[in-house]
Each structure stands twice: as C-alpha cells, then as structure tokens.
Amino acid sequence: MRELPQYVCVDWGLSRLRASLCGFNGSASVVHDKLSGPGISIARHSVKETLFEVIAPWTHRYGPVPILLAGGVGSNIGWRTTPYLACPFRLRDLSGHCTAFNTHSRDIVIVPGLECTNGFGEYDTMRGEELQLLGWLYAEPSRQSGTHLVCLPGTHTKWVLIEDGRVSQFQSAVTGELYGLIRDHSILLAQNGESASISNDNGNAFSRGVAACRQAKGNLSHVLFSARGRILSNALSADDAASYLSGLLIAADVMAALELFRPSATRVSLVGEPALCEHFANALRAFGLESETTDGNSAATQGFSILYRDLYKPQDQSVSA
Amino acid sequence: MRELPQYVCVDWGLSRLRASLCGFNGSASVVHDKLSGPGISIARHSVKETLFEVIAPWTHRYGPVPILLAGGVGSNIGWRTTPYLACPFRLRDLSGHCTAFNTHSRDIVIVPGLECTNGFGEYDTMRGEELQLLGWLYAEPSRQSGTHLVCLPGTHTKWVLIEDGRVSQFQSAVTGELYGLIRDHSILLAQNGESASISNDNGNAFSRGVAACRQAKGNLSHVLFSARGRILSNALSADDAASYLSGLLIAADVMAALELFRPSATRVSLVGEPALCEHFANALRAFGLESETTDGNSAATQGFSILYRDLYKPQDQSVSA
Numbered sequence: 001m002r003e004l005p006q007y008v009c010v011d012w013g014l015s016r017l018r019a020s021l022c023g024f025n026g027s028a029s030v031v032h033d034k035l036s037g038p039g040i041s042i043a044r045h046s047v048k049e050t051l052f053e054v055i056a057p058w059t060h061r062y063g064p065v066p067i068l069l070a071g072g073v074g075s076n077i078g079w080r081t082t083p084y085l086a087c088p089f090r091l092r093d094l095s096g097h098c099t100a101f102n103t104h105s106r107d108i109v110i111v112p113g114l115e116c117t118n119g120f121g122e123y124d125t126m127r128g129e130e131l132q133l134l135g136w137l138y139a140e141p142s143r144q145s146g147t148h149l150v151c152l153p154g155t156h157t158k159w160v161l162i163e164d165g166r167v168s169q170f171q172s173a174v175t176g177e178l179y180g181l182i183r184d185h186s187i188l189l190a191q192n193g194e195s196a197s198i199s200n201d202n203g204n205a206f207s208r209g210v211a212a213c214r215q216a217k218g219n220l221s222h223v224l225f226s227a228r229g230r231i232l233s234n235a236l237s238a239d240d241a242a243s244y245l246s247g248l249l250i251a252a253d254v255m256a257a258l259e260l261f262r263p264s265a266t267r268v269s270l271v272g273e274p275a276l277c278e279h280f281a282n283a284l285r286a287f288g289l290e291s292e293t294t295d296g297n298s299a300a301t302q303g304f305s306i307l308y309r310d311l312y313k314p315q316d317q318s319v320s321a
Numbered sequence: 322m323r324e325l326p327q328y329v330c331v332d333w334g335l336s337r338l339r340a341s342l343c344g345f346n347g348s349a350s351v352v353h354d355k356l357s358g359p360g361i362s363i364a365r366h367s368v369k370e371t372l373f374e375v376i377a378p379w380t381h382r383y384g385p386v387p388i389l390l391a392g393g394v395g396s397n398i399g400w401r402t403t404p405y406l407a408c409p410f411r412l413r414d415l416s417g418h419c420t421a422f423n424t425h426s427r428d429i430v431i432v433p434g435l436e437c438t439n440g441f442g443e444y445d446t447m448r449g450e451e452l453q454l455l456g457w458l459y460a461e462p463s464r465q466s467g468t469h470l471v472c473l474p475g476t477h478t479k480w481v482l483i484e485d486g487r488v489s490q491f492q493s494a495v496t497g498e499l500y501g502l503i504r505d506h507s508i509l510l511a512q513n514g515e516s517a518s519i520s521n522d523n524g525n526a527f528s529r530g531v532a533a534c535r536q537a538k539g540n541l542s543h544v545l546f547s548a549r550g551r552i553l554s555n556a557l558s559a560d561d562a563a564s565y566l567s568g569l570l571i572a573a574d575v576m577a578a579l580e581l582f583r584p585s586a587t588r589v590s591l592v593g594e595p596a597l598c599e600h601f602a603n604a605l606r607a608f609g610l611e612s613e614t615t616d617g618n619s620a621a622t623q624g625f626s627i628l629y630r631d632l633y634k635p636q637d638q639s640v641s642a
Contacts, residue, residue: 014508041508120537122547123554155508156546172546174509181502187335187362187476188495216441219577220541221570225477225493229444249542256540 005032007066007312008055009304011297012073013128015039015155017051020301021058022308026316029305033058040072047079048103064106066312068304071128074099074110084115084125088166091134094303095310109311118171119260126170128300129158129271135302136271136294137165149265151257152296153250153272153280155180159257161264171260175253176276179246188228189241205240206279209247210286218255223248250283258287272296326353328387328633329376330625332618333394334449336360336476338372341622342379343629347637350626354379361393368400369424385427387633389625392449395420395431405436405446409487412455415624416631430632439492440581447491449621450479450592456623457592457615458486470586472578473617474571474593474601476501480578482585492581496574497597500567509549510562526561527600530568531607539576544569571604579608593617 004023011018017037023030037054040047051067052059074082082099099110113127129152136150137143144165152158155177160170182188216223227245230236236244268284268291270277277293284291309316325344332339338358344351358375361368372388373380395403403420420431434448450473457471458464465486473479476498481491503509537544548566551557557565589605589612591598598614605612630637 118550120533120540120544120547122533122537122544123550123556124546125550125553171543172550173542174507174545175542177507177509178499178542178545181506185502185506186495186498188498212441212443216443216577217580219441219539219573219580221478221494221496221499221574222492222577223441223443224495224499225445226441226443229439229446229493232446233444235444252540253542256537256543259538259540 005058005062005065007068007304007308008058009068009070009301009308010051010055010073011071011128011131011300012040012051012069012078013071014041017043017054018297018300019051019055020304021055021062022301022304024305024308024313026313029301029308031301040075040078047073051079052104064104066107066109066308068109068111068307070111070131070300070304074112075127078110079108080110082110082112084113084127085130087114087116087170088163088168089114089130090166091130091137091162092165092306094130094134095307098307098311100311109307111307114167114170116167116169118169120171124170124172126158126160126172129160130167131303131307132271132296132299133160133162133167133303134306135299135304136269137162138306139294139299139302143269147264148269149261149267150269150271151280151291153270153276154296157253157257159261161261171257173253173256175249179249182224182245182249183242188224189231189238189245205236205243206247206282207286208236209244209249210251210283211247212244213248213251213255214286218252220248220252223252246279247283250279251286254280254283254287258289267291269294271299326379326383326386328389328625328629329379330389330391330622330629331372331376331394332392332449332452332621333361333372333390333399334392335362338364338375339618339621340372340376341625342376342383343622343625345626345629345634347634350622350629352622361396361399368394372400373425385425387428387430387629389430389432389628391432391452391621391625395433396448399431400429401431403431403433405434405448406451408435408437408491409484409489410435410451411487412451412458412483413486413627415451415455416628419628419632421632430628432628435488435491437488437490439490441492445491445493447479447481447493450481451488452624452628453592453617453620454481454483454488454624455627456620456625457590458483459627460615460620460623464590468585469590470582470588471590471592472601472612474591474597475617478574478578480582482582492578494574494577496570500570503545503566503570504563509545510552510559510566526557526564527568527603528607529557530565530570531572531604532568533565534569534572534576535607539573541569541573544573567600568604571600572607575601575604575608579610588612590615592620
C-alpha cells in the first residue's frame with residue numbers, strides 16, 4: 001500500500017519552481033505527484049500567493065501538510081531571508097538551521113544556503129545545491145568519509161569539496177549563464193546575420209570546442225572568437241555552433257576547477273540535469289578525469305526526505321529515497 | 322583657404338556608420354563635416370540606399386565625389402564582399418587590394434579586411450581595424466620599422482603584431498561584447514532583482530576587478546561570479562559593479578594577450594575610443610606594461626587619407642592628417 005502524502009517539497013530557484021508531493025514510510029520517501037511554476041525572479045512580488053496557487057490541488061485533497069523549501073526562495077528576493085551558513089559545514093546538520101514558521105495553518109520550512117571564501121579569496125555562495133549535496137551524500141555510505149569533488153552544473157556551476165561529510169570549500173562559475181547569453185544575444189554565432197539554430201551535434205562540435213579551449217589554455221575571451229572564425233572559414237556549420245560554444249565554455253570551467261581542486265580529487269561526482277552532466281563528463285574525460293552522475297532532481301528529493309525525517313520523524317534512523 | 326571637399330570616407334561597422342567629408346591639399350586631409358547612420362546589421366537589406374540617404378546633403382552640395390568605405394560594409398552581409406587579405410600583409414599595399422566600382426556616376430572603393438591563423442591556431446579576421454592600423458603606422462615614422470604590439474579595443478578587441486610595417490599576426494577577443502551582454506542581460510550585477518546602474522567609478526572598482534582577475538589567474542568564468550559575491554557581501558555597491566566587471570574582463574583580455582605577445586613587445590600602442598583605451602592602459606600598467614593611445618577615429622581618417630592619395634593623387638609623396 002502506498003503511504004499517504006505527508007509533505008510538499010519545493011526546489012524554487014530564480015528561473016523555475018519544482019514542487020513534489022511526497023510520502024514517507026519510515027525508511028524512504030515516495031513522490032506522489034509533481035507540479036511546476038514560475039521562478040522566484042518572476043514571482044517575487046507575491047511569493048506566498050504564487051506557491052499556494054501552484055500547489056492548490058494538493059492542499060484541496062490532502063490538507064495543509066508541511067512545505068519544505070530550498071533555493072532562491074530563502075534569498076533576499078525570496079519569501080523569508082534565511083542566512084547563509086559558513087563553511088566548513090557538516091551537511092547532516094542542515095535540518096537544525098532551517099527557518100521555520102507557520103502560516104495558513106501549515107508549517108513552512110526554508111533551507112539555508114552556504115557561504116565560503118573560495119579558492120581565489122572571493123566570497124562565494126550557493127542556495128539549493130546544499131540540499132542536493134545532502135541527498136547525494138546519504139545515497140552512498142562511501143561518500144560520508146574521505147574527500148570528494150562534486151560538480152553541480154547549472155546556470156552557475158558549483159564545484160564543491162566535501163571532506164568527511166563536510167562542505168569545506170566551493171567555487172562558482174557562470175558557465176551556464178554565459179552559454180545562454182552568447183547563444184541568444186551574441187553576434188559570434190550569427191551567420192549572414194541570422195542566429196545559429198541548435199542542433200543535436202551529430203558531428204563532434206562539442207569535442208572540438210573542448211580541444212580548442214585546451215589549445216588556448218582556457219583563455220576564454222580570446223578563444224570565444226574562434227566560434228566566429230570557424231563559421232567564417234566554413235570549419236563550423238551554424239547548426240553545430242552552439243555545441244562548439246558549449247565545449248569551449250565547459251572546458252574553460254573544468255580547466256579552472258582542476259587547477260584549484262585536482263590535488264584533492266582523482267574523480268568527480270556530477271549532480272544535475274543528466275544531459276548537461278554528460279557534457280561535463282565528456283570534458284572531464286578529455287582532461288583525464290572519470291566521473292559518475294547523479295540526477296539533480298533525485299538528489300534534491302533525497303535531501304528533502306532526510307530533512308523531513310530529521311524534523312518530523314527523528315525516531316527513524318535511516319532514509320533512502 | 323580651405324580645400325574643397327574631394328571625397329567621402331565611411332567607417333561602417335556592424336553597429337554604426339560614421340561618414341566624414343574630406344578635402345586633400347596635397348599633403349594632408351581636412352575633415353569638413355561628419356554624419357552618422359545605422360550599422361550594417363541594421364541596414365543590410367538596403368545598404369546602398371541607406372548610405373546615399375545619409376550623405377545626401379553632401380551629394381547635393383558637392384556632387385558625386387568618390388566614396389571610400391571600410392568595415393563590415395565589405396563583409397558578406399555588407400554591400401559587396403571584399404575578400405580578406407592573408408597575413409603577413411604590408412599595410413602600405415592596402416590601396417592596391419580594394420574593391421572598386423562605379424554606381425550613380427560615382428566611384429565606390431571598399432577596403433578589404435585581413436585574415437590570419439592566430440596564436441592558438443584559429444582562423445582570425447578583422448575588418449576596419451586594418452585601416453586604423455594604416456593610419457596609425459604613418460602617423461609616426463618610427464612605427465614603420467621594428468616590432469610593435471597594437472591593441473584596438475572595441476566590441477572585439479584586436480591584438481596586432483606589426484613587424485617592419487607588416488601585420489604578421491593578430492588575435493581577437495570578445496571582451497567588449499561580453500561586457501555588454503553581462504551588463505545588460507546577466508543576473509550577476511543585479512541587486513534585489515534590479516539591474517545595476519552604471520557609475521563613473523569614483524572608487525577604485527575597476528582596479529579591484531583587475532586585481533581579482535589576476536588573483537584568479539585569468540580564469541574568467543570562475544572569477545566573474547565574484548561580481549555577484551561581492552555585491553551579496555556588500556564589498557561592492559551595485560553602482561560600482563559595471564566598473565568592476567569591466568576590470569575583470571579587460572584584465573582577462575590583457576593577461577591572455579601578454580601570454581601570447583609579451584616576448585615581442587615591451588609596450589603597447591592602443592588605438593580606439595580614448596576612454597576605453599584608458600581602461601586598457603590602466604590594466605596594462607597593472608601588469609607592468611606602458612602604453613600610448615591614438616584616437617581610433619583620427620587613425621581611420623588618416624588611413625583613408627593615405628588610401629585617397631594612393632588612388633587619386635599618387636604624385637603626392639607624403640601625407641599627414
């Protein structure tokens with residue numbers, strides 16, 4: 001028999017809201033249903049109303065079960081600011097630092113983000129990834145000790161060093177955002193004044209991008225022009241240009257990360273959207289590193305499951321989503 | 322007595338048309354008037370009509386004097402495709418490779434661009450800068466021999482190695498375009514969801530950007546996140562964010578260029594918009610290199626003047642604009 005839904009969890013970033021209706025059977029969480037909605041940057045003037053509207057079908061059917069939230073919803077443009085926690089930070093302590101309050105007869109729990117001084121001496125932050133990291137950490141006992149390099153590709157890639165279950169340091173890169181900006185707005189990929197269309201990269205354009213970036217020693221602003229040069233010299237079709245661009249950008253990201261973290265890790269754990277993780281896996285392989293991929297949504301669900309147990313079922317000892 | 326106008330010269334790039342009405346007195350050109358119009362990327366479906374409309378007041382008054390054109394007007398989205406000339410290329414030979422034709426009873430001369438295989442082994446191109454380089458070269462006799470590193474900042478920076486009056490190699494970087502994309506479209510500089518305004522950098526935000534990029538070894542996609550990190554930690558005001566971003570991007574451009582060209586040059590000649598050149602001069606100084614600046618518009622006028630003499634007054638020996 002399926003467990004009844006007992007809580008709602010919401011991964012609410014700048015560009016998208018992903019809500020899941022979950023049950024908990026004492027050792028594992030089950031996702032009953034999913035809904036999506038607008039990102040925080042769109043909903044910000046009515047965050048609460050937007051959320052309650054999106055999940056109204058569940059509220060109607062199952063009543064005011066607790067809502068666990070992570071991501072930009074805890075930022076200063078979200079619902080209620082939940083301060084960043086300083087690194088090094090032990091991920092299993094996350095549930096003890098959430099912002100909790102009650103509204104419309106239901107519990108609201110917002111997960112805090114993490115902050116650190118990164119390898120370049122810069123202030124760095126994450127929100128939402130810490131929850132995926134919690135889920136990733138407890139999916140395999142072997143991850144809870146030793147040193148692990150985790151990469152979470154996305155709008156802003158996060159490279160995270162985890163030592164004995166603690167986030168010791170991390171580093172952000174704007175790879176995904178640059179990709180979108182250049183693909184959608186730059187003249188680099190334009191051919192005869194028209195924008196490049198996006199192909200499935202039937203050729204090896206991505207790999208050629210990785211190789212070009214490596215040849216250029218990761219000097220991104222210089223090697224980016226090669227996309228234009230290759231289109232002009234017919235070495236790259238407009239259809240393949242976006243894949244080539246992706247290769248350039250992901251290689252630059254990987255090269256910089258390996259410069260910082262290589263001594264600490266010989267393989268990389270990728271957590272994120274599987275197709276994007278595969279691009280990072282290919283780039284890492286070009287630099288001699290193996291990787292394994294965990295779906296970012298599964299990791300988030302697992303992370304919420306652990307939080308729910310910690311907050312509502314502390315008598316249960318083990319969770320696997 | 323002022324010479325009568327004898328030709329029109331047009332620097333017509335992707336984003337702007339700059340036309341000058343010029344006279345020539347046997348040794349120097351005089352600019353009588355200036356007009357501006359839309360870039361090639363806007364005018365492309367009616368390039369000839371757009372040009373003739375912009376300069377109609379001059380045609381009405383002075384008749385069908387020759388028109389010299391440089392920039393994107395010679396590209397495959399311009400008026401008439403003028404093939405790139407391969408490097409090494411002797412700049413004084415430029416007039417011998419122009420595309421010339423007659424329409425509406427007037428001479429039209431289009432300056433070719435240059436192409437090379439750059440220091441990363443990539444196909445690279447310029448259109449318009451070759452004319453500024455010609456003007457720059459003949460403004461000082463000392464520039465016509467020896468090795469010179471010239472930097473032309475703009476949408477796409479061009480770093481050009483000139484040896485004994487020849488362009489031997491050059492390298493493009495997309496610094497200016499990235500600056501515009503990030504400033505106008507990125508969430509990096511946003512504060513509380515609003516875009517950063519542009520200040521005059523009364524503080525030292527530009528220099529802090531240069532220093533941060535240097536600390537990050539030029540790893541652009543990683544250090545760009547520091548703009549967001551510094552805003553979040555109140556180390557950077559939203560007003561200063563654009564200057565900081567400019568420092569990051571220009572430093573990354575300079576660092577990559579010096580890696581390629583430093584053995585060849587101990588100082589840099591900047592040719593371009595003076596305020597932008599000053600930013601590059603400041604970044605170069607941070608890396609120990611002195612520079613001198615030539616206004617890009619003056620260099621272009623001088624270049625056109627040399628072309629006009631070569632094509633129409635070959636009996637005259639020397640030109641200084």
